[in-house]
Amino acid sequence: MISSILHYEFLQNAFLSGIIIGIIAPLLGVFIVVRRLSLIADALSHVTLAGIAGSLYLSQTFTGLALLNPLYLGIVASVSGSVLIERLRRLYKHYEELAIPIIMSGGIGISAIFISLAKGFSTDLFSYLFGSVSAVSRQDLFIVVVIALLVIAFIYLFYKELFVLSFDDEYAKASGLPAKWIHLLFMIVTALVIAASMRIVGILLVSSLMTLPVAASIRIAKGFKQAILYAIIFGETAVIAGLVSAFYLDLAPGGTIVVISILILLVVIVGKKIAMSVRA
Amino acid sequence: MAQVPLIELKNVSFQYDYTQVLSNISLKVEQGDFLALLGPNGSGKSTMLKLILGLMKPTSGQIELFGQPANTFKKRELIGYVSQKSNSFNSGFPATVKEVVASGLTKKIGLFKRHLADQNEKVMQALRDVGMDGFANRNIGELSGGQQQRVFIARALVAEPKLLILDEPTVGIDHENVQSFYDMLANLNEHHKMTMILVTHDVDTVSNRISHVACLNQTIHFHGFKNDYDSLSDDQLNAWYGHAVRKIHHTKEEKTQ
Numbered sequence: 001m002i003s004s005i006l007h008y009e010f011l012q013n014a015f016l017s018g019i020i021i022g023i024i025a026p027l028l029g030v031f032i033v034v035r036r037l038s039l040i041a042d043a044l045s046h047v048t049l050a051g052i053a054g055s056l057y058l059s060q061t062f063t064g065l066a067l068l069n070p071l072y073l074g075i076v077a078s079v080s081g082s083v084l085i086e087r088l089r090r091l092y093k094h095y096e097e098l099a100i101p102i103i104m105s106g107g108i109g110i111s112a113i114f115i116s117l118a119k120g121f122s123t124d125l126f127s128y129l130f131g132s133v134s135a136v137s138r139q140d141l142f143i144v145v146v147i148a149l150l151v152i153a154f155i156y157l158f159y160k161e162l163f164v165l166s167f168d169d170e171y172a173k174a175s176g177l178p179a180k181w182i183h184l185l186f187m188i189v190t191a192l193v194i195a196a197s198m199r200i201v202g203i204l205l206v207s208s209l210m211t212l213p214v215a216a217s218i219r220i221a222k223g224f225k226q227a228i229l230y231a232i233i234f235g236e237t238a239v240i241a242g243l244v245s246a247f248y249l250d251l252a253p254g255g256t257i258v259v260i261s262i263l264i265l266l267v268v269i270v271g272k273k274i275a276m277s278v279r280a
Numbered sequence: 281m282a283q284v285p286l287i288e289l290k291n292v293s294f295q296y297d298y299t300q301v302l303s304n305i306s307l308k309v310e311q312g313d314f315l316a317l318l319g320p321n322g323s324g325k326s327t328m329l330k331l332i333l334g335l336m337k338p339t340s341g342q343i344e345l346f347g348q349p350a351n352t353f354k355k356r357e358l359i360g361y362v363s364q365k366s367n368s369f370n371s372g373f374p375a376t377v378k379e380v381v382a383s384g385l386t387k388k389i390g391l392f393k394r395h396l397a398d399q400n401e402k403v404m405q406a407l408r409d410v411g412m413d414g415f416a417n418r419n420i421g422e423l424s425g426g427q428q429q430r431v432f433i434a435r436a437l438v439a440e441p442k443l444l445i446l447d448e449p450t451v452g453i454d455h456e457n458v459q460s461f462y463d464m465l466a467n468l469n470e471h472h473k474m475t476m477i478l479v480t481h482d483v484d485t486v487s488n489r490i491s492h493v494a495c496l497n498q499t500i501h502f503h504g505f506k507n508d509y510d511s512l513s514d515d516q517l518n519a520w521y522g523h524a525v526r527k528i529h530h531t532k533e534e535k536t537q
Contacts, residue, residue: 034373157392164383168369171435174333175387176356222419223376 004247011247013136014200017144018239018253021197021209024151026217026235028193029210030228031186033218034166040187041207043100044081044194046107049203051077052128053114060118070128071143071195078191081107086187131202131254133247140199147196154189158182163224200239202254209235212261216268234264284347285310286443286475287332292341294327301327303499305341311442314469314476316486316506319496320521325479328496329447332477333361346442357388360436360444362429364451369428371421377431378416381406384435406438407431409472410464426457433464443475444468450482458482462489497521 005011032041054077055070081103088099115125127135155162161182164172172179197206217230242257249256287309294302302324309315319325330336331343334350343350346358381403382395389396396402407413410430420428429449436444446465450458462482466489468474480486493509495502501520502509 034370036370160383160386160389160394161391163375163379164386167373167375167380167383170335170363171361172386173335174356174359174361175384176334176354177387178391218372218374221374222417224374224379227374 009138010134010136013138013141014133014253015240015243017136017141017196018200018243019236020144020148021193021200022236022239023232024148024193025197025206025209026213026231027155027228028151028190029214029235030217030224030231031162031166032190032210033214037190038207038211039097039100040085041190041194041210043085043104043107044078044191045198045203045206046104046111047081048074048078048107048191048195048198048206049128050107050110050114051075052198052203053111053118053125056122056125057114057118069137069139069143071140071199074198075143075192075195077107078195079188082187082191083184086184127202127252128198129202129204129254130252131198131200131205131246131257133243133253136199144196144199147192151189151193154185158185162186200243200253201257202252205254205258208258208261209239212258212265213238216261216265219268219272234261234268238264283311285344286346287477288344289328289332290342290344292328292331292338292343294324294331294336295339296327300498302331302338305496305500307494307500307503309443309475309477311475312469312473313492314466314490315478315492315494316483316490317477317479317494317496318483323497323521325496326447329361329445329477329479333359333445357439358442360384360439360441362432362436362444362446362449364448369420369432371428373420375420376417377407377412377420377423378403380420380431381434381438384438388439402438403434406434409437409468410434424457426453426461429453429461430464437468441474443477446476446478446480448479448481450480458485462486465489495520 005015029041032038051073052070055068055073058073059065059068059070085099085103088102089096092098124135161172161177164175164177165179165182165186169179193210194206197209201209213231213234214227216234217227221227221230238257238261242260243253245251245260246253246256285308287307289305289307292302292305293300305328317325317328327336331338332345332350334353334356337351345353346355382399384406385396385399385402404413404416407416410433412427412430412434415423415427415431420431423431433444433446433449444465450461453461462485465476465478469476469489478486478490487506490506492504493502493506494500495509495517497520502512
């Protein structure tokens, strides 16, 4: 395996991207889960699909755009989706969750139109839906690195504000924090992470990498920093083990990564139950 | 020179959709006051606090905080706020008591800065002030309602505010703990010279600890010393509130027996 990675550029791209995503997706995921925004991540991933499908259609139709990396339009769609969700949430103050089905169905609807215009599924699209070990290009890896640097800088600079906002929204506003701006930035960063992770885990499973490791970590963590640390460890384990098994078994990595994440979650839940009954 | 009132409301009104919630409220809170804000449900108590905290804007009238207009007042860290326990906090949140209290320093530290040099000391001191220093490394969700509420007081205290605003802080806390909770507030008011505004229904329990009372039902019907409030007749209060209310009957002597 190691020699294959050293030998093939596509494997290097996949593994390096995977390792980076294994850090940033659960890192941001902790904030998403505790703020009860898990479904928003799902909605955004479907909007990203609209961008990807649009880009695939454009590159098929206009020869001048044949080399356009679909990730760019994916990012544009995802970030616009995040801003739109915020708008809708403010418009429907008493039905905030309505924004999710609106954006999600909008994303899938637009994707369906582009997919049928492009005359159906291609293998390319399949790899965007469920992830791929072989389809990650150097350019994709470069985009992932840039996004990761942005995410880590954002969390580093706004950690304490994000903590207050996540723990107690009203208190954050009462203490005069620029809650609205930080929240908007947070949504944009979430959109970026979704676009970055999609190449490896696939659009349909992106939100799972932000939520499943966190679901396991908050069962056992003492404190918030520990919750982040465990989430990253679980996420990283799932990504690496998932990529290795996907490579050997010739499966879509999105599937293997999610199944391993669920196994980790089960082990943590059962392990904690056993530990509690032993102590009792 | 006379001291500037910490809070001054001048003819403040607030309308929500087509409902008048507050009309023509004028109220001053001076340094060192321990003010109990009383009124039936729906009388606009929480709305008034939200206006003071800058969470909402008045439809008309002015609010001044520490002598400055509320909309340009930047030093929000001078005002500590403790909401109803059930309100905005998710009890499954994976945070230690220490992390929660430290989050009270966020505004004081400022954007783009990580922490204060003496942050740990400040956090532990605030926890000692509320008698919760033994729980520093426990997860907040593992504590009882009364203990959590003490932690939230510590979160408000850690930034060393001049004014503490508490919105029905004892809702959902059992009776024995309510007593010691108010003792702690009285101690902060007396020894730390902290001004307090307390919205409460526990009129009896709190009576010998407060200095002032304000009665609110859409408008301020009474604001004055606690002793003057005690001498009001029940009929008078009933007229303001539109139904029978319990008044403070206990004196300090009765309480300590």
